[in-house]
Amino acid sequence: MRDALELADTRLISQLRALPEILHDLDFTAERIARTLDAPDVSEVLGNSARYALQTEDVADELVNSAAGVMIQLFVRNGFVAEEHYHQQMPAVLSDLAADIGLVSRQRGQVRARLSITPLFGKYFFSDRLFTVEPSGSLTFSTRDDIVMPPHSSSLHLLESLAVDDSFNALVDVGCGCGVLGLALASGYASTMLVDVSPRAVRFAQANAVMNDIAATAKAADVTRDRLLDVPAHVVFNAPTTIPYDSAVGEPGMMTAETALTSAVGQLSQGPGRGGRAQVFVVVEVPHEFASAEELIRNWLCSFEFSRLEVRALPHSPFRVSSEMIALGSVDPHCLLLRRSSDARALAHYLDSRGTREVVPLVASVWG
Ligand SMILES: C[S@@+](CC[C@H](N)C(=O)[O-])C[C@H]1O[C@@H](n2cnc3c(N)ncnc32)[C@H](O)[C@@H]1O
Missing domain, CATH: 3.40.50.150 (Vaccinia Virus protein VP39)
Structure with a gap:
């Protein structure tokens, strides 16, 4: 699988550049994250991301019934989505691009992100995931010592x-x-x-x-x-x-x-x-x-x-x-x-x- 950060390939550069417009058109924005996770603003979510990941099980429906919801589930809550929901919600242009640049992995019928994406000030930022949400609902924190934090x-x-x-x-x-x-x-x-x-x-x-x-x-x-x-x-x-x-x-x-x-x-x-x-x-x-x-x-x-x-x-x-x-x-x-x-x-x-x-x-x- 490709590494999303492997920039040597010029085709990958044009794919990376295409991503912000696609994400914006899906309404994967800072405001949508705050609204979906019922936070006063995105700064609250960024300062308390683990708490918002744990306490938002009740919005589970919203996290699978729209493309923005699926993006939030995968790249902000660091959870997983059943392949079936992923393909229902993701426009082909995004799922093809995500597969091509290695943004997601698939295991036993589930799709997971390989990194976090944070929308802020009309821009998008890749980072490592601080934690992942397990199928049991518990969090597993990353142990890598070179972790690159999401905007905080x-x-x-x-x-x-x-x-x-x-x-x-x-x-x-x-x-x-x-x-x-x-x-x-x-x-x-x-x-x-x-x-x-x-x-x-x-x-x-x-x-x-x-x-x-x-x-x-x-x-x-x-x-x-x-x-x-x-x-x-x-x-x-x-x-x-x-x-x-x-x-x-x-x-x-x-x-x-x-x-x-x-x-x-x-x-x-x-x-x-x-x-x-x-x-x-x-x-x-x-x-x-x-x-x-x-x-x-x-x-x-x-x-x-x-x-x-x-x-x-x-x-x-x-x-x-x-x-x-x-x-x-x-x-x-x-x-x-x-x-x-x-x-x-x-x-x-x-x-x-x-x-x-x-x-x-x-x-x-x-x-x-
Ligand atoms: C609190 S984070 C800030 C990250 C980002 N600027 C932000 O505001 O979200 C601090 C960063 O400083 C980097 N850092 C730690 N020691 C450093 C050093 N001696 N020289 C340069 N960078 C360093 C870390 O790798 C980490 O990415």
Whole structure:
């Protein structure tokens, strides 16, 4: 079977480019996903995809009685569809294309997706599946350590703080994952580069650029070690920060907020990228001895040359932990720093034992 991300074949490129229009015509859109899964908006679904997959058994009929429903079942809920329903609902142009580029697999009369597809801002993004829904209704989470995440609510929160900066011709999306940030902003720049340390993410980002007909280049590089800029650029980075309150949370690919910020700012405080601008989403643990997250960040950046720093805290972000929660000994069970909602006390205890006053999700903007 072909790999959907194998871009060497020029015929495959034209097939990938045909996909968005077909999907849009079927009404496989962000709005339709929210409506079908009874969510206030698609950001809610992206932030809580496993919960929406588990709690939407009651819309089972809708997931087989229309083409958009089948797409949601396969590529958003990561469930399966009986071959019979699949062929009833899928227009031949889509089922042929899906077979050709390897989007689905078939087993014992059932069709499953091989990856996720997320519609956002009129574009489509391939990524890995975080989990699959089993015939029993339970979820099996992916164990691959190079998993390329679907766009997340953190991607959308960062995007809300980002706008095209017309002082720069070049955009660099660091830690691009499936490329959602860079591809959402690319039309405002003469050039867009999508960078990730994971070669698998680079392949997804490149495939998504091709599928959405966006001229962006993707390359594998490590923001902590490699020089990424050859001109001053607008750098955006949804950094993989977390709070390692138990050993399983410190997954591969995670970094501290300090490493994320100093690495991004290092790109524009010297060398050919000097004078660029970085906007970085990080989750910052603020110790008692610092008056604010901004004071802590200024301390981290004290040995870098930069002209301006703006810190925009995101008080409504589901990554936030307030000082009251830490003092009360339990965080909001929906906090996205938790692996399981039953860890709410463990996280508060961990933060208290480290002398953390609060956890502040924020976007730091730094001009080099
Ligand atoms: C939170 S995800 C963000 C993905 C995507 N930008 C988004 O907003 O949905 C963080 C990404 O950073 C990448 N990453 C981790 N360490 C990195 C490093 N040292 N250099 C570049 N990318 C890195 C990970 O592979 C992952 O794709």
